Amino acid sequence: MLLLLAACATATIETDTSPAVDSGLDSASDPSDSDDAGPEPLELCINEFMSDNDASVADETNAYPDWIELHNPGTTSVALDGWALTDDESKPDKSPLDGLSLEPGGFLLLWADGLEAGQHLAFELASAEGAVALYAPDGRGSVVNYGAIAADFSAARSPDCCTDAGCFEYAFRGTPGESNVVPVTTEVTLLSAGSTWKYLDGGADPGAGWTLPGFDDSAWASGPAPLGYGDTHQVTVVSYGADPSVKPTTTWFRSTVRVEGASSLNAATLRVLRDDGAIVYLNGVEVARSNMPEGAIDATTFASSSSSGAAETSFWTYALDPTQLAEGANTFAVEIHQHSLDSSDLGFDLALVGERVE
Structure with a gap:
């Protein structure tokens, strides 16, 4: 798969070892089929994730698996049939998301615990250096590489689904299922x-x-x-x-x-x-x-x-x-x-x- 760094800006967050980087869009198509701008951005994004959930957010069984949050910034619902998440770019369909959907402006919390059932994914996140990628049915993908992140801290895009350099931030305990934007009060x-x-x-x-x-x-x-x-x-x-x-x-x-x-x-x-x-x-x-x-x-x-x-x-x-x-x-x-x-x-x-x- 061809990694198209020109397709969108890099977003980084400094971690203990290396920055988390949104590498932009990944396309399975022939590069000659793409225009100069590269593939269209995904309708969804990996908005936030926690690779070392020690005791911050519990699932329905009161366990503390790692988690990934998807966000739909658009104005229409997106059915996730054919979409997939993975921690291995060589296996883009490692954890299919069939049967799930995301409402306009909605957030979907997924548990990275290897259980592969409902909102539980087929893989766990690496607690040190790792990657998490989201792939659309047409092969377009978005890959985030990250280094070690302190326990109970998430890497979060702020504002939601941003792609600018430096738009990933640390968030203690994170904001799973909610916007990462802190409202400004007067x-x-x-x-x-x-x-x-x-x-x-x-x-x-x-x-x-x-x-x-x-x-x-x-x-x-x-x-x-x-x-x-x-x-x-x-x-x-x-x-x-x-x-x-x-x-x-x-x-x-x-x-x-x-x-x-x-x-x-x-x-x-x-x-x-x-x-x-x-x-x-x-x-x-x-x-x-x-x-x-x-x-x-x-x-x-x-x-x-x-x-x-x-x-x-x-x-x-x-x-x-x-x-x-x-x-x-x-x-x-x-x-x-x-x-x-x-x-x-x-x-x-x-x-x-x-x-x-x-």
Whole structure:
């Protein structure tokens, strides 16, 4: 078989002994039948493989055979009748793939364990220097030569099915059955710590509906966070009334934030500073409870414990389902509860961070 190095670029990954090299396309046809560009690229590629699977990915029997991943980057399904994988170029049909298929954009994980049944191949991968090749029914093939690769590391094309020089990379435990492309995420601050909040102090219950977007909080005071009393880090001081030995158990806070492109968020995180306990509502729905007892809560419910030291200025993190965020205006309502009526301090701040995949 004629090895046509000009057919596509070489892709390499440095290994312990020698690089893994995508040697390009191999054709069983007479070279005089080929044009200058060589054979057409295969519809599929050897996208990733692990030649020393020590304890990273188990098969259906909980064994740890070596594995090869095929990928179909195209837009149509490919039936694998007539296709084959091999570790020996002189035996291109060593492990036929008849009966299998690959959907558009799909990944197929095959076990290189010598069992030759279903998704188990007729050969094992050499743990030192070796080769793995994929052949199409018409004799076109793609050969990857590799050197020794550390245990539980895969050789993976990134991006998937790339052929450029250097496009193979190491990946600890690999990404079998999934894309090798690591998505790029962007963090978006939706509500900054230190933002301005409406608040109701003095212990007067705000009444029903105070967590809802349409609630009238026009008579509430406002100020930037951190809000509270009794500590030097607070920016806005809220009132606890005339008697420091009988302070209000609960103080209420509200803020509306606009979220643009809410549907494009794939994650969101709440960061809550609370002294002592807090319950956070988003558009009338409870989304976080921190240092508060379970069950029904009212204005007289005490926090579960007292905050002191570093806990008074710490932000507690809670995952928020991004689908709970509406496009446009979103109302956060927070109730801060004290652990006792004579608590020396109170504190509150909140931040919201979203994440988008680029």
